[in-house]
Amino acid sequence: MDDKPKDKESTGYIADPSASDTSVTNQLEQMGYKSEMKRNLGMISVLGLSFAIMAVPFGTSTTLNIALTDGGPVTILYGWIFVSLVSLGMAASLAEICSVYPTSGGVYYWSAMLSTPKYSAFASYLTGWLGTVGNWTVTASITFGGSQLILAAATLFNEEYVPTPWQTCLVYWGALICSLLINLFFNRHLDKLNTVCLYWTAASIIIVLLSMAEERNSAAYAFGGFDASASGWPEAWAWFVGLLQAAYTLTGYGMVAALCEEVKEPAREVPRAMVLSVAAAAITGLVYLLPINFVLRDIPDLLAVASLQPMPLLYKLVTRSSGAALGLLILILGVWFFATIGSLTAASRCTWAFSRDGGIPGSQWWKVVNPRYGVPLNSLILSTVVCGLLGLIYLGSSAAFNAFTGVATICLGCSYAFPVFCSLARRRKMVRDAPFSLGKFGYFINILTVIWIIFSIVLFCMPTAIPVTPPTMNYASVVFAGFSTIAGLWYVISARKYYKGPTVSAVRRESYSE
Template identity: 80%
Template sequence: MTDKAEKAQSTYPVASVMSPSNNLVKADDDGVVARLEEMGYKQEMKRNLGMISVLGLSFAIMAVPFGTSTTLNIALTDGGPVTILYGWIFVSFVSLAIAASLAEICSVFPTSGGVYYWSAMLSTPKYSAFASYLTGWLGTVGNWTVTASITFGGSQIILAAATLYHEDCVPTKWQTCLVYWAALLGSLLINIFFVKYLDKLNTVCLYWTGISVVIIITLLSMADHRNSGKFAFSHFDATNSGWPGGWAWFVGLLQAAYTLTGYGMVASLCEEVKEPAREVPRAMVAAAAITGLIYLLPINFVLPDIQPLLEVASLQPMPLLYKTVTGSPGAALGLLFLILGIWVFATIGSLTAASRCTWAFSRDGGIPGSGWWKVVNPRFGIPINSLILSTIVCALLGLIYLGSDAAFNAFTGVATICLGCSYAFPVLCSLLRGRKIVKDAPYSLGKAGFAINVITVVWISFSIILFCMPTAIPVTDPSSMNYASVVFAGFSSIAAIWYAVNARKHYHGPTLSAVRMESPLA
């Protein structure tokens, strides 16, 4: 054993992660706090979140009715009903594999560090720091861009609602950006001054999502024309995409992949959950897939002519779809109100998760200026500086829209790619080391774990290429380009420069963790 390992073991009590007899899931607060200390951190946040609240946050971040609505134009462009329906089913299965893989690891290492901590613990000592740094940046950028995409999509829908009564109204880019920044500011203020009510807000989100079934009932009951079962289940038209049919279907999977990609973000709240090793994994694998299927299949049955939907100036066809199907701008506005309600919860929840991810990574010095971002405000008991940083980064990302109409696609693409990569890395590390560290996990995948982990890594590797593709070709001007690769490269460059200048010398990952040193695989 190295001197470094002996020092870590003398600092924290040793409790092996390899044996279930150690009872990693403790019901009492002292046990949870002791486990956190074994992982190298002191308890700074209040543990006031239960299972229902965490589940509500998970639903808020994924925001299925809202997420599928804001990305509807992608699926309509790249295949229509077949892409909407079977794309959702396919991505639901692979997302369940990813969520289950992460939940298994989270049950062993329930900390707000999430993916970057898991990568450090599951990789070999030689590469631990670099693996942690790489995964930490991917996860943090993914959290930021998810927050940006959720907030931006809702801002577009708000302005698109104005066209329900004034069809000649075309929102300007500046108007969209101003609404976007106002929404970010509102979310920031709620996260700071109403933090004690976030638990209740997350719970209300569950009920609001359930009430939103009214949207489907209203559309089916008011529609003058309903499509046949053949159309709903088998109509495929990719002529608007320019891609070959099969590839267009894959490109259109971004609608489902983006909506379902937020399950891992709830790990950032581990240190605010009463029993994180049990409750957070459960929230990760909650079946948002069923919610999406209930919402999307009826849409296929009432879907009007697709071409006008794709020609709306806001790039958000759902308001026009509601108006066309119901024949009433008032009814359409009422349905949008339900969608925008989900958006409010999603915006608040995603910024909460992004700030906690930023705070956790800063504790180990992963972000420039970490000394500022890791501070927990003693008055509010939350990392306000990390909240402000996350808000500012998202606000700056909104400037992309001033140069490109495809900014929203860039946000969704980068969010899906970055979060996907950050999810895949710890799972890959676990696979390469024979899954020995997670074999006795409280939330165990058992004998199916190897196959489930392989599906996770293979799909995410393929999706990196897939979601850098433009929604439609040919790309005739800069405004129609998919800027996902540009944003991804920009953040990667910042991370690489910071690593070369500072992090490679000073960043060592979660080095104070006793559980890392005690593992026989270390």
């Protein structure tokens, strides 16, 4: 038990970032949980996982059609810079809270601790569902985008080939199963895979840059070219809609909190990894995207590809060789390989953590850690099955990928905003002694985070282009509403009767006058 004196405005628990393994285990018990996962990850491994989930060359490539539709070079470049700066603030806000409560519960645990006792359970439940759905849909979008790229590779050699929805779904389901098997049988090697991801991404970008054509667009076009006519939106609004390319890519940093209980010094290493991964991703994106602007070809032709993935065609036009384009595409698919594994890892841990407190129907199944493999096997399977079912949307709409990216960005953004908002509402008193502190800039950074996320909820429910038809509708709002309805009904029917939020032993928040 922590006998440190607490005043009425104290959080009741401040993690010791330099604690030993025994102390970290004791601190976790003080937060209400027993240690079930092996702590074999360090900061570089977590950084690699976060970087793998964001997968900058892959993420920006698979969403290139969004930015091309909504502005082209200006949206690609300045949209990336803008969202990178905002994402740094968001990551720092979460890192500060994570350094106080380094548990795999992540956002839903933080919301419970930072809200008032009266609303703690509901805040935790709401945030937990948003975070879990966000993790699932990020995994779905990453895996689906790569599946589209794989089939798009065939069009490099046969321009007449048009992938069918069923073919895309089969590749998607196959990729999910492979990711599940790697997470299960190679769990002990995931830290090495995450580290390799850092080097693979760097090498991929260097090779792509060296392979760019000598024929380049002017600097005026690369830095100032803007054409939103394909979107149908007014120019200013089109630029904002096109921010989904950057916002989707730079959204996975908070997911690594779900691995806190597998990290040796989580209060120190996980917050650092969150912020550093966004900074590294921001630089990586600039290095990758600016040359893309210089070699862009006719945008209508790029947007006309049947696979909805223009990057393979761009590679082919730039290198004037189908073989060279395939080689570059394989490098990007290598990044995708790491991203699918990492995103499913994070999704399964998030599902497992939320289930420990009874947040998901059938929690008694999902909260079990398999002793043989050392992973929450049932949660891993559940996450895979949910993502597999989401793939069925593509059979009815070619805009399924945009739905995945939009709802992932919205759900994760909301789950990130809620604990930050709760902290602001209590005048940041709960994080005033955080090991990773924002200091005097905390209010400004937290307010910016909340405002941006509220705006992005509306923004990323918008269709990429108008007028809207059933096949081109942005179904993010439908998927978001569907999961919200399930969560709401479950809360009304059952969860409100027993869900009390995270089980807390020594970590107690002092009541204060309302």
